[in-house]
Amino acid sequence: MEILKNKTTLQNYIERQKEMGKKIGFAPTMGALHEGHMSLYKAAKAENDLVISSIFVNPTQFNNVSDLAKYPRTLDFDIKQLEASGNVDALYIPEIKDIYPKQTESKQYNFDGIELEMEGKFRPGHFDGVATVIEELFKQVRPDQAYFGEKDFQQLAIIKKLVEKLHLPIKIHGVAIYRNNGGLALSSRNERLSSHQKKEATLLYETLVKVNEWFRIITIPEINSRVEEIFHHASGMELEYFTIADEETLKETDFFYKDKSYRAFLVVNVGDVRLIDNMHLD
Template structure:
C-alpha cells in the first residue's frame, strides 16, 4: 500500500491509473478506524480496480465546543489496518494541503434544505464542512465511485445531492451499518464511553426497533417520536432527536400515511436518532417500510 500526503504525488499516481484504464474507488475517513470502515474498503474493492482511503480530521465540520482537538489521531494503526484490508493507497494530507489559504479563505459548498435539519439543526455549519471537504477530496482523488456508511444517513443524502447538483462524475454508494454483537453501531466515538455508558448504549438501537414496531401498528408519528425520546431520557441519554422521515429525501411524511394512505415515498420511512451519552454523541437509524411484510423485516428488527 502506498502512503501519500502531497496532492502532487496523488495526482501523478491517479494519472497512471487513468492511463491504464483502472477504475478508482474512494473511502473518505477521519481515521481512528474500526471494522465498519474496513467494510467500506471491502465494498470499494468490489466496485473498483484500485482503492484509495483518505484520513483527514476535517476542522470545518466541527463546531465550537466539539471534539476536534480531542478526536483520536491513530494514523500508524490506521495505516496497518488499511494495508491488511487490501487498500491500495492511503492519502493523509496535512491541514495546509487541504486548505492552503486557510480555513477562513476557503470556498465553501453548501447543500440547502438537507443540511439544515436533524443533525444540521443542532450542529450549524457541520454539513457545509462535510460537503466542502468531500467535494475537495473528490476533485483530488477523482474517483469513479465513493463508498459511505449508512450510519450517518443524512450525510449520505447530503453528498448524493451535492454530486447531483454539481454534476460530479462520481457514483456514491451507501454501505450497511456494521454493529457490535449487542447492536450498537460501530463508531470512532464509542471509545469515549465509560464501561457503564457502553452497557447502556445499545438502548439507542432498541428505541428504534420499538419505534418501528409501533409505526407498523399504525401509531401516530409524533407520539412515536416523543415516546422514544422519553425512553432514552429515562435510560440516561440526552436525546437530540428521534425523527420519522421519508427515506428518499428526509422530508416529513404526510400524516395520512398512518391511516394506510400516502405515496410509496411516504411509506418508505427512516427513523433517525441522535443522543448524547456522556462524552459521546451517538447516531443511528433504522429503515421502516410500511408496505413490507413484517416477516421480511425480521433480520433488520432483531435486537
C-alpha cells in the first residue's frame, strides 16, 4: 500500500493510474478505522482496479471545538488495518493546506432542502463542511466510484446531491451498516464508550427493530411515543431525536404512503458520546 502525504504526490500517483486506464474506487474517512470502514473497501475492491482511502479529520464539519479535540486519532493503527485488509492500494493523508489552501472555512451549498432536515437542524453548517471536503477530495482523487456507509444516511444523500449538482462523473454507492454481534452500528465515536456503555447502546438497534415491527401496524405518533418511553427509562441515555422520514426527501412524515420508502432515524447521547443509527422500514 502506497502512502501519499500531500496533494502533489497524490496527483502524480492518480495521473499514472489514469494513464494505465485504471478504474478507481475511493472511500474517504476521518480515521479511527473499524470493520465498518473495511466493509467499504471490500465493496470497492470487488468493483474497481484500484482502491484509494483517505484520512483527514475535517475541522469544518464539527460544531464545537471540544468534539473536534476528542475525535480519536489512531493513524498508525489505521495504516496497519488498511494494509492487513489487502483491499486498499493507496492511502492519502493530506495536510490542512492541501484541502484548505487559503482559509479553513466551508463553502455554502444548496442541497434542495435535505441539508435542513434532521442533523441539519441540530448541527448547523455541518453539511457545508462535509460537502466542502468531499468536493475537494473528489477533484483531487478523481475516482470513478465512491463508497459511503448507510449509517450516515443523510450524509450519503448529501454526497449524492453534491455529485448531481456539480455534474461529477462519479457513481456513489451506499454500503450497508456494519454492526457488532449485539447490533450496535460501528462508529469511530464508539471507541469512546466503555464496555458497559457499548452493551447498553445496543438498545438503539433493538429499538429500531421494534419500530420496524410496529411499522404500518400502529400510527407514527404512537411509534414516537413508544420510542420516547423506551429512552425515558434508559439510564445514562438521552434521546436527542427520533424521526421517521421519506428516504428521498428526508422530510419527517406523520403518515405512511404506499408508494414511498421510509427510514427511521435515531440519535442518542450516551454519556458525552453522540450515537446515530437508522433503519429502512419494510
